[in-house]
Amino acid sequence: MTTRTAADESFKGWPPPVLDPAGPFAAPLNTLTWGLLAMAVLVMAVVLVALAIALFAPRAWRQRLGGERLIWIAGLGFPVVVLSALLVWGLSLTSRLSEAPQPGDLRVRVTGEMWWWRVAYLDAAGRELFQDANEIHVPVGRTIALELESTDVIHSFWVPRLAGKLDMIPGRRNVLRIQADRPGTYSGQCAEYCGGAHALMAFVVIAHAPEDYVRWRERAARPAAALPQQAAGAAVFERSGCGACHTIRGTSATGVAGPDLTHVGSRRTLGAGVLPNNAGTMGGWIADSQAIKPGNRMPAYPVLSGQDLRAVSAYLESLK
Numbered sequence: 001m002t003t004r005t006a007a008d009e010s011f012k013g014w015p016p017p018v019l020d021p022a023g024p025f026a027a028p029l030n031t032l033t034w035g036l037l038a039m040a041v042l043v044m045a046v047v048l049v050a051l052a053i054a055l056f057a058p059r060a061w062r063q064r065l066g067g068e069r070l071i072w073i074a075g076l077g078f079p080v081v082v083l084s085a086l087l088v089w090g091l092s093l094t095s096r097l098s099e100a101p102q103p104g105d106l107r108v109r110v111t112g113e114m115w116w117w118r119v120a121y122l123d124a125a126g127r128e129l130f131q132d133a134n135e136i137h138v139p140v141g142r143t144i145a146l147e148l149e150s151t152d153v154i155h156s157f158w159v160p161r162l163a164g165k166l167d168m169i170p171g172r173r174n175v176l177r178i179q180a181d182r183p184g185t186y187s188g189q190c191a192e193y194c195g196g197a198h199a200l201m202a203f204v205v206i207a208h209a210p211e212d213y214v215r216w217r218e219r220a221a222r223p224a225a226a227l228p229q230q231a232a233g234a235a236v237f238e239r240s241g242c243g244a245c246h247t248i249r250g251t252s253a254t255g256v257a258g259p260d261l262t263h264v265g266s267r268r269t270l271g272a273g274v275l276p277n278n279a280g281t282m283g284g285w286i287a288d289s290q291a292i293k294p295g296n297r298m299p300a301y302p303v304l305s306g307q308d309l310r311a312v313s314a315y316l317e318s319l320k
Contacts, residue, residue, distance in 0.1 A: 101145035112155030133259035156192030180207035202273025223250025233315025
């Protein structure tokens, strides 16, 4: 696979199309969008016709347009009726999007951080099983109840092909249900300005065939299995104190401030959609992530030698 092809594969699904629903919770929003656009065009046309009459029509037409009865009907009655009908229609179309988790739903908790996404897979009782970051893996044809939270500022979760956007508010848990009808990669983006790196806060939802999802989930729940030849990189990771912020299950690294790195080598991108994920970009990110994504909470590590940087990058890339 060429470098260009590998990068294309890493960023597959970006930018997200907003009017191409791929699931039952996105289709009603697509219908609502087109309906509101149609109504907006109709209202604009009526306004333009009224304006043309006011400016160019004979005096008798202008007097009718300025009549008190027409003003009451067109200026007050029509907007109240139309807007009320659109509100009821919109609420009826979207009523199921934010329902509480139902029996049979898969539960995933997504927490907005500055500026990445913490993803925790839950059991039926809501207990956390394991964590990942910046990628949400789901099975095709099954409803996922996303529990959306934030630890710092207001973010907004939006994956246009699967659902509408919903704010993630500190101290509050909002629920958004999604479902993918076919396998694929569906990109998402923070849709609420949350700080300087807001535009660099992307993620993907990867929909698997059911049997593939079972295999992925079993693998993702396992501890890390580093190759023996990566022992030097593991030692650099431990010596540099990376475990104070990151967890690698099966090792002494138990930090929770940063993303869980247990299977970081299997992710498509680094930095929440900023770089394709490979040993080279990993090394650049570790050496000076602030130059790539200013303001993120990962400090630069200029003290690492080139040899150490290559070793720790190879180690992290091997965690799949």
